[in-house]
Amino acid sequence: MIAPRPEVSGTPLAMHGGRLHRSDAAGAAPVVRHDFSVCLNAFGPPLVVVDAIRDSRPDEYPDPYCRAPRAAAAARWGRPVDELAFGAGAAELIYAVCFAYLRPGDHVLVDAPAFGEYARAAALCGARTQPVDAPVDVGDDVRFRAMIDAVRRTGPRLVFCAAPTSPFGTAIGRDALGELAGACGAVGALLVLDQAYDAFAAVPLGTPALPGHRAVLHLRSLTKEYALAGVRAAFAIGPAEVVGAVERVRVPWSASNAAQAAAVAALGDDGAAHAVRTVAALRSEAVRLAAAFRHDGCEVRRSTTHFFVARVGNAPRVRAALLQGFGILVRDCSSFGLPEWMRVAARTAPENDALLAALRTLPLERPSFASSRQPHAND
DSSP, X not given: OOOOOHHHHTSOOOOOOSSOXXXXXXXXXXXXXEEOSSOOOTTOSOHHHXXXXXXXXTTSOOOTXXXXXXXXXXXXXXXXXXXXXXXXXXXXXXXXXXXXXXXXTOEEXXXXXXXXXXXXXXXXXXXXXXXXXXXXXXXXXXXXHHHHHHHHHHOOSEEEEESSOXXXXXXXXXXXXXXXXXXXXXXXXXEEEEOTTGGGSSSOOOSXXXXXXXXXXXXXXXXXXXXXXXXXXXXXXXXXXXXXXHHHHSOTTOSOHHHHHHHHHHTSHHHHHXXXXXXXXXXXXXXXXXXXXXXXXXXXXXXXXXXXXXXXXXXXXXXXXXXXXXXXXXXXXXXXXXXXXXXXXXXXXXXXXXXXXXXXXXXOOOOOOOSOOOOOOOO
16 A cells, blocks of 8 residues: 655644544533633624625635635735735645745744644644743743744744734734744744734734734634634735745635635624624633632633633543533643643633533642643644
8 A cells, every 4th residue: 555655644633622523432422512622702703704604605616716805805904915815714824835835854933832733734744843832931021032042043944923822822012023023034934923813812913913024924814703613714914925825835716605705794894893892702701710710729821812721730630520510611731731721712701600610619739830841732
């Protein structure tokens, strides 16, 4: 039998949050009543988006050039159409930029812990990925300074960074991002800046965060803000020549008619108003939820978004107890290299109250944090 390339054989399957798609030993998947493991807008998509999806044509091939969503994004964000690519979620665009720019043996830096598809896409291209990590208990400035220093020291070809970060929800200021972009430009690297959670930040940077910068490709998913996880819709924004390279390697017709229609509706005035209103409510709930965790004795890392990480002791055990006993799914951060921590994304007030009530029935451990760890990258 013909063997796949070594890069394929040696790359593990992805591990992410979200509802379970595998059965337990009895053959039935556990019932999930409240899903705190994903950082989606818990209020659901705008009605105009639901209507647009319903009215889309499943019997027609989609526009391979995605002209309608690109035009809608150009109007919303004030960028030329040739600086915008549309894809079936940010993951497709991550793979596309790696396929377009990476050669076997190239060096890639990833701000860690992070979304797992950065490293997986690079590995499938034969590139060497270096996570730039610092212990969870050091300051955010120290973590980001380590990233800039690594760029200057190693001269990578691609650099992946999220702003805000996941799983921590750390904000990165525009000046700091500009310094990182400048460091990338000086060594001939392309910075891929993932802004999936920008709308949830206390002070959003806007899309794109660094307009016109020649060494930056911005990723802007609609999944989180508009609750479109099942549709897959995202944009890449950057220099026309970089966007053009991404377009050349994208799979034809990957973005469905439903996805393109959803993006156009989401970026309209009604869709944007729904997002602003509901994101504000989620941020308020996140503040209340984090305060309750702290009141109950859990360490909570400061976050600027609607999600945060809390130290609960044995996170896999807590996750299993919540799922089996209450139908509540949280994100065990073991795959990030943080087995004592879980990530929680705020949902509606009744759901958040249900989580707190369930947690108060569990004996949570609070051991000291071991700073030496090997993080794995996932969302």
